[in-house]
Amino acid sequence: MSILRRLAVTLVLLPLLAVSSWAQDYRVRAGDVLQIEVLEDATLNRTAIVLPDGQISLPLAGSVRAAGRSLAEVQADLAGRLAPNFASAPTVYVTLSALAERVPSAPATPRLSDIYVLGAATTPGKVEVKPGATLLQALAQAGGVTPFAAKKRIQLRRVDKSGVEKVYKFDLDAIERGEAGGGATRLMSGDVIVIPQRKLFE
Template sequence: MPILRRLLALVFILPILAGTAWAQDYRVRSGDVLQIEVLEDATLNRSAIVLPDGQISLPLVGSIRAAGRSLAQVQEDLTARLAPNFATAPTVFVTLNALAERIPATERAAPTMDVYVLGAANTPGKVDVKPGATLLQALAQAGGLSPFAAKKRVQLRRVDKSGAEQVYKFDLDAIERGAAGGGATRLMSGDVIVIPQRKLFE
């Protein structure tokens, strides 16, 4: 019987200990909901959502950083900030009320780069392309070239790490005929593709 009682005790105690260890290690994230209780002043008790900037707000305290901290660290910070408003340090409890919604990795938006298409494109402007996108793919996303485009004088303008601008020229007529390469040039974030207007007899 004593052995059975010990086993039953372990069944009930271990999940509690595991939960406590998990709570100590957990780092608060934006979107989490924290339950805040102040024993000395029930009017301060509330549920506080962690805002996108990682902050929570509480009367008498204002905004404090919660994201990236443990529950114990948030609790200590709140206690210290509330202390001047009480004769003795208040008793503050911070617990996790609800976890932020976790978006599965398969549903997260794929990273993109900003590329800009200027001039004689059908839809010039900023184009969001995937890393590794090529010159031709970006032009396709910009709706292709207008009938007035100078296809032989397309430019790719890129600013290097030193701040100097590099200009690369492409003949899209030759690329389309397979007589020249360059269409598979990989783009970088911030690249600008300039498509000049065709001259009168060009």
């Protein structure tokens, strides 16, 4: 064989060898699709998806654990289970037909809700809170109220889907003393908390 022909054959075989090496090292995962071939009995040939519990199923072999094993290990296990049904050890091939869809492992960052605090707050303005945050938590993020706040007349203003504004009133003094509820009211994005100024003799 000429040098050029040997070089051409080598270039063709290198990708195949790389794929073969990768296949040997690959560990099967739930959701992968395996192609199973039994040379001695074509009726056993099939495509099998690895179930969430890591198992695949094949007639005469039953359920076989595939997840976490190499293709060669799954192949050997199937051949061993099928052997009693044949006069001689069957020839079994297991190849990877499709990879399971990989889900990103990083958790999604929860979307924050925009709440607006007006009036006698230490830091009025837009406050970004986590979904499910309460009235008291939003006030805390705004730095609380100033000494001039009319704590008995706190308002929560909310516009519903039809565009109608509803006003809810809270007595922050009573909430802080534990004599009234309302502090655990869950906020929605777009809510406006109004903290009026105290009147002269309030």
